[in-house]
Amino acid sequence: MPSQAIETSPLLLASPDRQDGSSNGHSNGNGSSPELYRVSSTPSATLSASTNSQAISKGRGFAIAISMWVLIFMQASNMSGMTMAQSVVAADLDAYEHAMWFTSTYLIAAASFAPLAGRLASIFAASHLIAASSTFFTLGAVISAKATTLAVFLLGRVVLGVGGAGVMTLSLITVLQLTSKRRRGLFIGLVNAGFTVGLSLGAVVYGALLPLMSWRTLFLIQAPLSLFAGVGVLLSMPELPELDSDDExxxxxxxxxxxxxxxxxxxxxxxxxxxxxxxxxxxxxxxxxxxxxxxxxxxxxxxxxxxxxxxxxxxxxxxxxxxxVPLEVLCSRGVLFSCLSQLGVMAARWTILYYAPIYVLAVRGFSAATSGSALIPTNLGFGTGGLIVGWLHVRRAGHFWLPSVVSVIFFSSTLFIVGLLSRAHADSLGTACYILALFLNGFCTGAYLNYTLAHVLHLTRPSTHFIITSLLATFRGFSGSFGTSIGGGFFMRRLAVQLADGFSRLDGGNLSSGRQVLITRLVGSPALVWGNDAQGHPVLTDAEREVAVLGYESALGHLYRWAAFTAMVVIFIQASTGWAAPKPRLSSTSSVLPGPSGLLGYEDGDETVDEDEIREAIVEHDATMEA
Structure with missing residues (x-):
C-alpha cells in the first residue's frame, strides 16, 4: 500500500531508480516514454506547499499580531481622527483657512511613499522596515505635538504619513511572508478589518479624549505606543526567506x-x-x-x-x-488594470464614507454624533466581507477573475440603491433598507479587495509581489483624493444649482444677495440646514429648510448615480485584467522529473519549467477541476 500523503508531501516525486527518464511502466498514450520535466537537483527542489510560510510559536504570533494591530489602528485613526481635532488645532495655530491640509498632507505622504516601502521590502527584512516606519511615526507624533506654527505641524503630519505608508504596505507584505496561500485570504481580511476599525473608531477615540486632554497630549501619547509596537515586531518576527525567484x-x-x-x-x-x-x-x-x-x-x-x-x-x-518599479510590473496589463480598477472602486466608495453622514445630518436632521454612526454599518460590512471571503473562498492558488468582476457588479448595484434610498421622507422600513444597503456596500468592497489582491498575485511572479502590493496601496490612497475632490466638486456644484433654483422661486424669480450668501454657507456647512443660531433660534425658516433639504437630497442622488456609473465602467476594467498566470520561465539545471505530456503546455527539450511554476500549475488545475 502506498504511503499516505500529507499536506507537506511533494506534489511530484522523481523515482530514484529512473533517472534515465524511463516510464516505469507508464505510457503517454502513444507507446513512447513520457515527457520529462527538469527541476533543480538540490535538496530544496522538493515541491512542498507554502515555501514562504513560517511556523512560529503562539507567543510570537500573538506579539506580532498585537504590535501590528496597534500600528494599523494608529495609521488609520490619523485619517478620521484628525477631523475631530481639526477645530482645536486650527484655533491654537491660527490656521483656519489651511485646516484642510491637516489631513491632506498626511494622505499625500502616505500614498507617495508606499511604492518606496514596497521596493525596500525586497532588499531589507520586513521587521527592520516596520521598526523604521514606527520610528518615523514616533518622530511625526512628537513634531506635531510640539508644533507652534502651521509649517512645523504640517511637517509633523508629513513625517507621520511616511511612517503610515510603511505600516500600510508592510502589513500586507508580512501576510504574504508569514502565511500560506491557503490562509492568506483570511489574514488579508483581518488586516483590512484592522484598517476599517481604525478608520471607524478614530473619530470616536479622538472625540472622547479631546475633552480630557489637549490635542498636543493626544499626539504625544502616540509616540511611545508606536515605538513599542515597532520594537515588538522587530523582536518577535522570525527571519523570513525572500520570495522564490523565477529563474536561475x-x-x-x-x-x-x-x-x-x-x-x-x-x-x-x-x-x-x-x-x-x-x-x-x-x-x-x-x-x-x-x-x-x-x-x-x-x-x-x-x-x-x-x-x-x-x-x-x-x-x-x-x-x-x-x-x-521592475519593468515586468510596468509592462503588465494585469497590474495596470488592477490598479485602475481599485482606484475607481475605492473612489466611488469614498462617496459613501464622506456623504452618508451628510445625508443623515442635512436631510434627515439628526445630530452630528448620530450622523457619524452612519459609517458603522458600512464599515462593519467592509470588515465582514473581507473576513468571510478570505476564510471561506480565498484558500487556494489560482485566479479569481469571476469573483472579482461579480463583486464590482454588486458594488455598483449597492451604490445605485443607496442613491434611491437617500430620501428626506423615509419611514422605518426605508431607514432599515438604507442601513442594509450601506452594510452590503461595505461587504462588497471588502470582498472585492480580497479577491483582487489574490487575483493580481496570481497574474504576476512571486519576485514582484512586494512592489505590486505597495502599488495597490498607493492607488488605494489615490482614491480618497479622487472621491473627495472630484466627487465633492460635482456634489457642491449640483447642490448650488438646486439651492439657487429653489430660493429663486421663493424670491419670485430674482435671487437676492442675501440668498446668495446663504447658498454659499449651506454648501459649505450642512449642519446649518437644521442648526440654530446663538440665541437658539433656527437659522432657516420652514420654507428655506424645505428648499435646502430637497437640494441636498437631489445632489446626493445624482452623486451616487454617477458613482454607480463609475463602478460600472470599472467592471470592464477589472474584466480586462485577464486570468492567465505569467508563462513559466525556463530553467536549465536539472534532475529529471517525469510528468504527463503537455501538462504545462511545453514540449520536450533541454529546458523546462521551474519547480514553483509546476506547483502553481498543478494547484490551479486541481482548483479548476474542483470548480
Missing part, C-alpha cells in the same frame, strides 16, 4: 545581493526613479486637494514621463541599479 539568473543575482553590505544594497536603489515617482504622486494629489489646480497636475504628467524614461533606459543602461 535571478537566483544568482539574489545570492549576490545577500553577500552585499547594507551600504552596497543602498547604493543599488534607483534614487532618481524614486524621486520622480514621489514627485509625480505628490504633484498629482496636490493638484486634486481642495480646488483642482491644473499646473501641479501638468507637472505630475511631466515627471511621470521622466520616470518612465528613467526606468526603461537610464537604470538599465547607465546606473545599473535596481529599478524602483
Amino acid at each position: 539568473d535571478e537566483d544568482d543575482l539574489d545570492n549576490l545581493k545577500k553577500e552585499l553590505t547594507v551600504w552596497q544594497k543602498l547604493s543599488r536603489i534607483d534614487y532618481v526613479g524614486a524621486a520622480l515617482l514621489t514627485l509625480t504622486i505628490v504633484s498629482f494629489l496636490y493638484g486634486l486637494a481642495g480646488t483642482i489646480q491644473l499646473l501641479p497636475i501638468f507637472l505630475s504628467a511631466v515627471s511621470l514621463a521622466a520616470f518612465i524614461f528613467t526606468e526603461f533606459w537610464y537604470v538599465p543602461h547607465v546606473s545599473g541599479g535596481d529599478p524602483i
Whole structure:
C-alpha cells in the first residue's frame, strides 16, 4: 500500500531508480516514454506547499499580531481622527483657512511613499522596515505635538504619513511572508478589518479624549505606543526567506545581493526613479486637494514621463541599479488594470464614507454624533466581507477573475440603491433598507479587495509581489483624493444649482444677495440646514429648510448615480485584467522529473519549467477541476 500523503508531501516525486527518464511502466498514450520535466537537483527542489510560510510559536504570533494591530489602528485613526481635532488645532495655530491640509498632507505622504516601502521590502527584512516606519511615526507624533506654527505641524503630519505608508504596505507584505496561500485570504481580511476599525473608531477615540486632554497630549501619547509596537515586531518576527525567484539568473543575482553590505544594497536603489515617482504622486494629489489646480497636475504628467524614461533606459543602461518599479510590473496589463480598477472602486466608495453622514445630518436632521454612526454599518460590512471571503473562498492558488468582476457588479448595484434610498421622507422600513444597503456596500468592497489582491498575485511572479502590493496601496490612497475632490466638486456644484433654483422661486424669480450668501454657507456647512443660531433660534425658516433639504437630497442622488456609473465602467476594467498566470520561465539545471505530456503546455527539450511554476500549475488545475 502506498504511503499516505500529507499536506507537506511533494506534489511530484522523481523515482530514484529512473533517472534515465524511463516510464516505469507508464505510457503517454502513444507507446513512447513520457515527457520529462527538469527541476533543480538540490535538496530544496522538493515541491512542498507554502515555501514562504513560517511556523512560529503562539507567543510570537500573538506579539506580532498585537504590535501590528496597534500600528494599523494608529495609521488609520490619523485619517478620521484628525477631523475631530481639526477645530482645536486650527484655533491654537491660527490656521483656519489651511485646516484642510491637516489631513491632506498626511494622505499625500502616505500614498507617495508606499511604492518606496514596497521596493525596500525586497532588499531589507520586513521587521527592520516596520521598526523604521514606527520610528518615523514616533518622530511625526512628537513634531506635531510640539508644533507652534502651521509649517512645523504640517511637517509633523508629513513625517507621520511616511511612517503610515510603511505600516500600510508592510502589513500586507508580512501576510504574504508569514502565511500560506491557503490562509492568506483570511489574514488579508483581518488586516483590512484592522484598517476599517481604525478608520471607524478614530473619530470616536479622538472625540472622547479631546475633552480630557489637549490635542498636543493626544499626539504625544502616540509616540511611545508606536515605538513599542515597532520594537515588538522587530523582536518577535522570525527571519523570513525572500520570495522564490523565477529563474536561475535571478537566483544568482539574489545570492549576490545577500553577500552585499547594507551600504552596497543602498547604493543599488534607483534614487532618481524614486524621486520622480514621489514627485509625480505628490504633484498629482496636490493638484486634486481642495480646488483642482491644473499646473501641479501638468507637472505630475511631466515627471511621470521622466520616470518612465528613467526606468526603461537610464537604470538599465547607465546606473545599473535596481529599478524602483521592475519593468515586468510596468509592462503588465494585469497590474495596470488592477490598479485602475481599485482606484475607481475605492473612489466611488469614498462617496459613501464622506456623504452618508451628510445625508443623515442635512436631510434627515439628526445630530452630528448620530450622523457619524452612519459609517458603522458600512464599515462593519467592509470588515465582514473581507473576513468571510478570505476564510471561506480565498484558500487556494489560482485566479479569481469571476469573483472579482461579480463583486464590482454588486458594488455598483449597492451604490445605485443607496442613491434611491437617500430620501428626506423615509419611514422605518426605508431607514432599515438604507442601513442594509450601506452594510452590503461595505461587504462588497471588502470582498472585492480580497479577491483582487489574490487575483493580481496570481497574474504576476512571486519576485514582484512586494512592489505590486505597495502599488495597490498607493492607488488605494489615490482614491480618497479622487472621491473627495472630484466627487465633492460635482456634489457642491449640483447642490448650488438646486439651492439657487429653489430660493429663486421663493424670491419670485430674482435671487437676492442675501440668498446668495446663504447658498454659499449651506454648501459649505450642512449642519446649518437644521442648526440654530446663538440665541437658539433656527437659522432657516420652514420654507428655506424645505428648499435646502430637497437640494441636498437631489445632489446626493445624482452623486451616487454617477458613482454607480463609475463602478460600472470599472467592471470592464477589472474584466480586462485577464486570468492567465505569467508563462513559466525556463530553467536549465536539472534532475529529471517525469510528468504527463503537455501538462504545462511545453514540449520536450533541454529546458523546462521551474519547480514553483509546476506547483502553481498543478494547484490551479486541481482548483479548476474542483470548480
